[in-house]
Amino acid sequence: MLTQAASDSAVVVSDLAKSYGAVEAVKGISFAVRTGTTTALLGGNGAGKTTTLSMLLGVLTPSAGRITVLGEPMPEHRHRVLPRMNFTSPYVDLPKRLTVAQNLAVFADLYGLRRARERIAEVAEDCDLTALLKRSYGSLSAGQRTRVSLAKAVLNEPDVLLLDEPTASLDPDIGDRMRTYLERYQHRSGCTMLLASHHMGEVERMCDDVIMLREGRVVDQGSPQELLARYGRENMEEVFLDVARGRADERVPGGAAVETAA
């Protein structure tokens, strides 16, 4: 279902800014997410990750700048783009009194799926939820709920999937299963993924590109390998700490706290 966007980037962000009164949460950031890749949006708490994702989803109006998703301007044309996007976050829930199957049926209608029953069976199988379909969402464990949220997020086979800490609060086993599923899903569908995460192992494993945010600015970007080489570090956890603690200038010749244009 993926169609070729005007450029080879599924998401293009230019000079994007968001202020809440005097507080600038996002300060004129620019980046692009290549079609069919997984890009991580990294940064400490308050760096602007969730604010950026919210603007990409059209639920937060930018103060300035431009967003293009799948060739369409957001949020102006959000109702053209949203059917081809989806999202999951541990901070957004599903109705607890509805069963898993009922929740998925509601979203199948919202996304206008033609063969909803077959698709629900398909994603339930993929996310290991078949035995849980008749259970109420509220009776599920945290790991099971995360799988349901993921099933909801891939229900419409989105071209662009935004994942806000998709494995937060999951045990290592379930977290690994989720990552495996997402990798397989992307390989099969060619979907573009933008992932906000605090799990650096996840980023190294899944992401083709990384965008580092600090205090609402893009302070660096590149592939995990490029960043490891640039910072002279063994793993992304150390790179993350360098950026989050403002040590990037010391470690990168010429300083890294310069926004890199996409």
Add this chain to the structure above:
Amino acid sequence: MSAAEVACHAGAAASLRRIRAILRRHGYLIVRSPTRIVSMMYYPTVTMVIWGFLTLYLAPTNNFLRDAPGFFIGAVLLWDLLFRGQLGVSLTFIEEFYARNLGNLFVAPLTLPEYIAGQLTISLVRALIGVGGACLFAFLVFHYSIFSIGLPLAAFFANLVVFGWGIGLAMSGLILRLGMGAEELAWAAVFIIAPISGVYYPIRVLPPWMQGVASAIPSSHVFEGMRAVLIDGTFRWDHFWIACALNVLYVAAGAVLFAWAMRDARNRGTLLQMGE
């Protein structure tokens, strides 16, 4: 081919599917919970029973009640239509708050008018269940049928439910703007207008300034109309048309307030965070 094939993204059919999604979401909730259905009927039934027995007690010594024995029961049932109409809209929205589901709904291609259409339809269903149960009880216990009002009942019904929708939309907007702290408004809003709606007494008994306020709300015209039907046997078209015109204004104002609150929530970034 994957079963994720989309029937349509745009147009009336897609829009109807998204409205159906909202109906499904709340329909499942009602069907799965018998206690919820009982609670919808409980309040109108208990209130109606109290007024029914009061009528039985007063009727032998009161000419007015002897001539119009269904007066209080009819009034309480119609009043509850207004209350259920409003509550149905507000509670549908509050449910999304409790479920922390607003983010999921509005990152889907759901538009606000589609969401509102779903809210209004669910409200109608809830009002019919709640007041329908009480009507049945009124018939069984007091041998009073609300349908004895005749065709005017349809006019009263429509005007009261639509007025309830207007208030419910405005309350949804306030809750969206002020958060769950404003939940109490959803329960209390209708009762603020109860004294000036003239549910159980004519508007002329109110002080002049209150009569002025009453003339600006549709419910007072409906209940004046109800009294005209029950006491004089006439249908007051003037009250009917004024109620209709006022309802257009109230529903438009409610929808505008809700739309403003939604725009404001998008500016403040609260849609993804809202919840209990």
